[in-house]
Amino acid sequence: MRAKEFIIMPGTADAMGLVHKPGFGPNNRFDFKNKGNNRANEASCPRTKAKECSCSQVKSLTESQDTMIAQCELMHSEKVKGTILLMQKTNTPTLIKGTITGLEPGEHGFHIHEYGDMSDGCASMGGHYNPDGEDHAGIDNGHVGDLGNITADEKGVAVVNIKADRVDLMGDRSVVGRGIVVHADKDDLGQGGDKESLKTGNAGDRLACGVIVLRGDNEDK
Ligand code: CU
Numbered sequence: 157m158r159a160k161e162f163i164i165m166p167g168t169a170d171a172m173g174l175v176h177k178p179g180f181g182p183n184n185r186f187d188f189k190n191k192g193n194n195r196a197n198e199a200s201c202p203r204t205k206a207k208e209c210s211c212s213q214v215k216s217l218t219e220s221q222d223t224m225i226a227q228c229e230l231m232h233s234e235k236v237k238g239t240i241l242l243m244q245k246t247n248t249p250t251l252i253k254g255t256i257t258g259l260e261p262g263e264h265g266f267h268i269h270e271y272g273d274m275s276d277g278c279a280s281m282g283g284h285y286n287p288d289g290e291d292h293a294g295i296d297n298g299h300v301g302d303l304g305n306i307t308a309d310e311k312g313v314a315v316v317n318i319k320a321d322r323v324d325l326m327g328d329r330s331v332v333g334r335g336i337v338v339h340a341d342k343d344d345l346g347q348g349g350d351k352e353s354l355k356t357g358n359a360g361d362r363l364a365c366g367v368i369v370l371r372g373d374n375e376d377k
């Protein structure tokens with residue numbers, strides 16, 4: 157019967173609050189074994205607009221774990237596929253690793269976008285995650301979600317291996333529940349000299365995207 161608690165009627169503001177209260181499972185820990193059931197709810201997280209709200213999970217995990225592991229499976233493309241792993245130990249940069257296939261050879265903008273909302277494909281993921289109100293730039297400054305470019309080889313394969321000092325999986329600025337987008341074009345890192353450069357880096361179409369979700373192996377062994 158537990159699953160019933162998570163069925164939220166559309167537009168019920170009070171009920172939305174339910175999703176944020178701790179106590180997903182015994183001992184106030186998120187109950188990973190019931191994760192599939194929770195997914196049935198249509199409520200979105202106000203913070204990230206993700207279907208599955210991870211705010212309280214992130215909090216309880218941050219208190220009890222020294223390593224957070226999340227992943228993002230790229231979707232909404234026939235050609236471009238990939239799975240990205242994100243790892244963070246307490247007080248260290250987040251490591252972002254993976255392999256993306258099906259790309260045109262060359263550089264492609266790669267960002268964390270604000271919302272984990274794929275209701276309109278990659279278009280509904282919002283702009284780059286930008287909690288500090290900066291202009292677009294590269295991995296060391298600009299939007300927190302600016303991860304620069306990934307480079308696909310002649311076979312269209314890009315190996316992602318990024319150390320992101322400003323990206324957090326833990327705490328209030330956790331990117332869990334937000335989105336990752338791979339773009340058609342090269343990101344000019346804010347150096348393009350036009351308005352769009354300071355917003356998106358002129359990285360062009362959104363080729364593929366996915367929601368950053370916690371991995372089950374965060375659970376205590
Ligand atoms: Cu982007």
Ligand code: ZN
Nearest residue numbers: 284292299302
């Ligand atoms: Zn940006």
